Structures are given as structure tokens and as C-alpha cells.
Amino acid sequence: xxxxxxxxxxxxxxxxxxxxxxxxxxxxxxxxxxxxxxxxxxxxxxxxxxxxxxxxxxxxxxxxxxxxxxxxxxxxxxxxxxxxxxxxxxxxxxxxxxxxxxxxxxxxxxxxxxxxxxxxxxxxxxxxxxxxxxxxxxxxxxxxxxxxxxxxxxxxxxxxxxxxxxxxxxxxxxxxxxxxxxxxxxxxxx
Amino acid sequence: xxxxxxxxxxxxxxxxxxxxxxxxxxxxxxxxxxxxxxxxxxxxxxxxxxxxxxxxxxxxxxxxxxxxxxxxxxxxxxxxxxxxxxxxxxxxxxxxxxxxxxxxxxxxxxxxxxxxxxxxxxxxxxxxxxxxxxxxxxxxxxxxxxxxxxxxxxxxxxxxxxxxxxxxxxxxxxxxxxxxxxxxxxxxxx
Numbered sequence: 001x002x003x004x005x006x007x008x009x010x011x012x013x014x015x016x017x018x019x020x021x022x023x024x025x026x027x028x029x030x031x032x033x034x035x036x037x038x039x040x041x042x043x044x045x046x047x048x049x050x051x052x053x054x055x056x057x058x059x060x061x062x063x064x065x066x067x068x069x070x071x072x073x074x075x076x077x078x079x080x081x082x083x084x085x086x087x088x089x090x091x092x093x094x095x096x097x098x099x100x101x102x103x104x105x106x107x108x109x110x111x112x113x114x115x116x117x118x119x120x121x122x123x124x125x126x127x128x129x130x131x132x133x134x135x136x137x138x139x140x141x142x143x144x145x146x147x148x149x150x151x152x153x154x155x156x157x158x159x160x161x162x163x164x165x166x167x168x169x170x171x172x173x174x175x176x177x178x179x180x181x182x183x184x185x186x187x188x189x190x
Numbered sequence: 191x192x193x194x195x196x197x198x199x200x201x202x203x204x205x206x207x208x209x210x211x212x213x214x215x216x217x218x219x220x221x222x223x224x225x226x227x228x229x230x231x232x233x234x235x236x237x238x239x240x241x242x243x244x245x246x247x248x249x250x251x252x253x254x255x256x257x258x259x260x261x262x263x264x265x266x267x268x269x270x271x272x273x274x275x276x277x278x279x280x281x282x283x284x285x286x287x288x289x290x291x292x293x294x295x296x297x298x299x300x301x302x303x304x305x306x307x308x309x310x311x312x313x314x315x316x317x318x319x320x321x322x323x324x325x326x327x328x329x330x331x332x333x334x335x336x337x338x339x340x341x342x343x344x345x346x347x348x349x350x351x352x353x354x355x356x357x358x359x360x361x362x363x364x365x366x367x368x369x370x371x372x373x374x375x376x377x378x379x380x
Contacts, residue, residue, distance in 0.1 A: 043284030
């Protein structure tokens with residue numbers, strides 16, 4: 001399974017792709033950042049983010065896209081740009097029929113480091129270790145995008161094993177949707 | 191000048207187009223709403239909003255698109271959907287090279303009714319009167335989209351006269367951008 005993680009943003013939109021399956025070593029496919037100039041207008045910036053993500057989807061051909069779920073925070077202006085960049089990533093993936101998953105920052109941190117309150121350095125260090133990289137990916141947005149993709153693969157595995165266990169015991173899974181198709185639901189680690 | 195106003199939303203995205211110029215009667219070209227089912231996932235909803243707006247742009251062929259500027263509000267989940275629908279509208283317009291303007295709710299209310307704190311009924315009544323309609327457009331999202339388009343035409347006129355007056359007096363306009371291309375700047379009526 002190949003997953004593209006997107007850490008949305010207008011100034012820097014982190015993109016990171018990994019390949020693998022739960023329980024086996026993961027491999028990094030690509031990592032990078034799409035940047036847009038802060039003095040461009042919002043229309044030009046969103047079009048540039050869209051073009052960048054489209055190029056990645058063309059080249060990477062992921063099976064699923066994992067985008068960070070955006071919450072309203074203190075810095076209102078920043079969070080709006082983040083939400084709008086996330087919308088562009090979601091539309092790009094959904095237009096191609098790719099499953100889109102939204103993971104909260106806590107879910108990603110918990111999945112990758114075991115601690116939902118881990119800091120950026122801890123997340124970056126674990127991503128570097130899990131993907132057996134020579135150095136921590138920079139900037140942090142790029143490492144965060146890889147963490148999202150790792151989280152997606154691993155959480156998918158957990159969800160799959162849960163569904164299999166429930167199927168074996170004759171019960172049904174608690175939700176008709178898998179994690180990979182659960183963009184509206186709340187996360188367990190929120 | 192033909193302007194498409196967009197009152198962004200996932201459940202109901204209001205769309206309203208007007209034609210005219212400042213100082214002359216305005217004409218309504220079209221009004222309507224794009225709806226998406228609340229139990230669809232966010233990807234499907236944003237793709238449906240995009241398809242709806244693309245259809246409108248194909249048919250209406252506006253010279254500019256005016257989108258309501260979204261702020262973080264109390265209902266976090268709703269405002270995120272609104273911001274994401276706005277992003278889709280902005281991308282659709284900017285991809286075609288159309289000027290995109292963001293107007294705050296206060297700017298729209300002030301332009302249309304003379305009162306930045308007007309309620310929805312007052313805005314709807316003024317839109318009905320200004321466009322000489324037989325009845326108030328419904329739902330409110332549709333009336334709000336028309337109000338955005340009216341606001342855009344009228345504010346454009348004010349900005350143009352200001353620029354002309356400054357040019358005549360040998361000064362430069364306070365900003366290199368016109369209102370119609372001012373998506374990042376703050377509004378005066380915030």
C-alpha cells in the first residue's frame with residue numbers, strides 16, 4: 001500500500017509518501033514541500049498548491065491520501081489558510097477516486113511515537129528511524145507529512161485486524177467505514 | 191460587469207450572479223444553491239461543490255467572483271466546512287484567471303443596507319429591492335450570494351472613483367491592488 005501524507009499549508013505544504021503494510025518495514029517513496037509566496041493572493045496560492053499536489057499524485061500514484069485534520073486554533077488567519085490548503089488536497093485526491101483520510105495531530109503523534117503529546121523533534125526522530133533515513137527530513141512540514149502517511153498505514157492495520165477479529169467472532173465492525181474512508185468521524189485520540 | 195457571488199458552505203453553497211455597474215440599476219442573472227448530503231464524506235462533498243461551481247462558471251461566464259471571507263467562529267466544525275467550500279470556489283475562479291475578491295459579512299451588509307450589523311431579513315429585503323425581484327430569494331444563502339455580488343459591483347465603483355480622484359490629484363492609490371484583487375488584505379469594515 002502506497003500512502004501520500006499531506007501536512008497542509010499555504011507557505012509550506014508538506015508532502016511525504018511511504019509504501020508498506022502494517023507489521024512490515026515501511027519504505028519512504030518521496031518527501032518534499034510545495035511552497036507559495038506569502039505576497040501572492042489567495043487564489044494564486046491555492047492554484048499553486050493544487051498544481052503541486054496534482055504533480056505528486058501523477059508521479060507517486062498513491063492508493064490513499066492522508067491529510068492532517070485542521071482545527072480552529074489561536075491564529076485565525078493561519079488556520080484558515082491551512083484549512084483551505086487541506087480542502088485543495090482533499091479535492092485533488094477525491095476527484096481521482098482515491099480514499100481520503102483525515103488524522104488529527106494527536107492521532108499522528110500517538111501512532112508514530114506512542115505519545116499523543118510528542119513534540120515535533122520526537123516525531124521527526126521516529127519517522128527517521130521507522131523509515132531508516134540517514135537524516136531527519138526537513139523542514140518539519142515534510143517530516144510531518146511522512147508521519148501522517150506512516151500513521152495511516154499503521155492505523156489501517158489496526159482497524160483491519162479489529163474488523164477481522166470481529167468478523168471471526170461473528171460480530172460486525174463498529175462502523176461500516178474503515179479508517180481510510182472515515183473523513184467525517186471523530187478520532188479516538190482527540 | 192458580471193459578478194458571481196458565492197456564499198460558501200457544504201450543506202448549502204449559495205450562488206448568485208448580477209450584471210451592471212456602479213451608479214446604474216443592477217440586473218440579476220441567476221440565483222441558486224448547490225447542496226451536498228451531510229452524510230457524504232468531505233471528499234465527495236467538496237468534489238460536488240466544485241462540479242456545481244464549475245457548471246455555474248461555464249454558464250454565467252462572470253468577469254469576477256466574490257466570495258464571503260470566512261472567519262473562525264464558535265461552531266468550529268461548521269466554519270471548517272465553510273472555509274473549505276470557499277477554498278474550492280476560490281480555486282475554481284483563479285484557475286480560470288478570474289479576479290477573486292473576498293468580502294466580509296460586515297462589508298456586504300454595510301454595502302447593501304448601509305448597516306454593517308443588518309440581519310439576514312434586511313439584507314434579503316434590500317437585495318430584492320435593488321434587483322427589482324418579485325420575491326425575496328430563498329434560501330438565505332442564495333440571497334446572501336446575490337448580496338455579495340451587489341457589494342462587489344458597488345465597492346468596485348467606490349474603489350475606482352477613489353483611484354481616479356487620487357490620480358487626478360497626482361497621488362497614488364493607497365494600495366497597488368484594487369478591491370477586486372485584494373484577497374489577502376483586511377477589510378475596512380471588520
